[in-house]
Amino acid sequence: MSTTIELTDGGAPVSAVPAEGGEIRCGDLVRIFATDGVEVQALQGLTLSVDPGEIVAVVGASGSGKSTLLTILSGLDTPTGGSAVVAGTDLLTMGHAERVRYQRSTVGFVWQQTSRNLLPYLTASENVRLPLELASRGSSLSRRDRARRVEALLELLEVGHVAGRRPGEMSGGEQQRTAIAVAVANSPRVLLADEPTGELDEATSVEVLEALRGVNRETGVTTLIVTHDPTVSEHVARTIQIRDGRTSTETLRRTETDEHGEARHVSEEFAVVDRVGRLQLPQDFVHALDLRDRVRLALEPDHVGVWPAAPQSLVEPVETGPGTDELGRRKTEEDR
Numbered sequence: 001m002s003t004t005i006e007l008t009d010g011g012a013p014v015s016a017v018p019a020e021g022g023e024i025r026c027g028d029l030v031r032i033f034a035t036d037g038v039e040v041q042a043l044q045g046l047t048l049s050v051d052p053g054e055i056v057a058v059v060g061a062s063g064s065g066k067s068t069l070l071t072i073l074s075g076l077d078t079p080t081g082g083s084a085v086v087a088g089t090d091l092l093t094m095g096h097a098e099r100v101r102y103q104r105s106t107v108g109f110v111w112q113q114t115s116r117n118l119l120p121y122l123t124a125s126e127n128v129r130l131p132l133e134l135a136s137r138g139s140s141l142s143r144r145d146r147a148r149r150v151e152a153l154l155e156l157l158e159v160g161h162v163a164g165r166r167p168g169e170m171s172g173g174e175q176q177r178t179a180i181a182v183a184v185a186n187s188p189r190v191l192l193a194d195e196p197t198g199e200l201d202e203a204t205s206v207e208v209l210e211a212l213r214g215v216n217r218e219t220g221v222t223t224l225i226v227t228h229d230p231t232v233s234e235h236v237a238r239t240i241q242i243r244d245g246r247t248s249t250e251t252l253r254r255t256e257t258d259e260h261g262e263a264r265h266v267s268e269e270f271a272v273v274d275r276v277g278r279l280q281l282p283q284d285f286v287h288a289l290d291l292r293d294r295v296r297l298a299l300e301p302d303h304v305g306v307w308p309a310a311p312q313s314l315v316e317p318v319e320t321g322p323g324t325d326e327l328g329r330r331k332t333e334e335d336r
């Protein structure tokens with residue numbers, strides 16, 4: 001079967017609730033900002049599912065909607081449409097009290113600006129202790145247990161040596177690793193990191209990404225890292241690419257052992273197909289074949305072929321009439 005499709009999709013978003021059981025589930029998430037009468041669609045039907053305990057990176061160019069997504073997942077902004085459920089909390093319908101509880105104990109955050117993560121007049125220990133004390137009314141942790149937990153978290157993040165220092169007396173990497181300890185102090189179910197390495201050099205970025213991976217492994221906290229840095233995919237098993245406010249491709253990374261017993265990393269890229277069959281072709285594929293406006297498709301037994309559409313003059317006129325459907329295909333007995 002062969003047909004031609006428009007590359008631009010002007011269709012209205014169709015509800016797509018992602019698989020049950022995901023710790024983070026977004027279905028056809030839409031966020032429209034209206035300023036001075038101009039509308040910007042920052043998210044245009046984004047679908048995303050992250051399993052409990054998974055560590056996933058969301059990567060995209062500037063303006064692709066990464067921060068908008070994270071601001072919604074952190075409960076600081078409400079989407080215009082679609083669905084977003086994190087650790088069982090429906091982010092579209094939660095009330096004020098639930099929002100406070102959600103931000104205080106369900107999710108932990110690490111932001112790009114180190115100054116947003118840590119209070120400058122408190123030491124590393126005091127910064128980590130603060131969320132524990134704020135939550136202590138409903139918690140069974142004694143004062144001594146809280147002190148032990150602070151120490152254990154700083155050790156886990158390998159920043160025990162800066163316990164008594166204020167942020168201004170630490171390196172950027174030490175500040176971000178302390179910020180991760182603060183974010184997971186109350187054992188949140190989900191850890192959200194927005195460009196956590198944005199202000200760091202390459203070597204320090206690697207340390208911070210490995211620290212996030214270590215915390216994910218040790219505590220099982222579901223972790224979502226949003227960044228423009230494509231090298232993040234070397235530190236996580238799954239990288240989701242977003243383009244124009246939608247998930248476009250996913251890169252899965254796994255370790256294989258070859259016939260000589262040597263471990264090697266294998267990455268595979270997949271296009272994301274939503275519930276109604278929409279997918280985005282990778283940008284380099286589009287450029288390589290100069291695909292624009294519309295493409296020709298063919299359904300083969302085990303794959304779908306995509307070709308640049310031939311100029312109109314070369315396209316054979318389709319047969320239409322009572323014996324054919326709207327695409328010129330011959331009607332079957334069932335159609336009739």
Ligand SMILES: Nc1ncnc2c1ncn2[C@@H]1O[C@H](COP(=O)(O)OP(=O)(O)OP(=O)(O)O)[C@@H](O)[C@H]1O
Nearest residue numbers: 033035040042061062063064065066067068069228
């Ligand atoms: N409050 C707002 N009002 C109007 N438009 C906004 C607002 N916030 C974001 N946008 C627009 O939405 C789109 C997505 O922005 P967003 O900040 O989510 O992208 P991003 O991928 O995080 O980019 P960057 O990596 O540069 O931070 C952009 O076109 C941006 O200009």
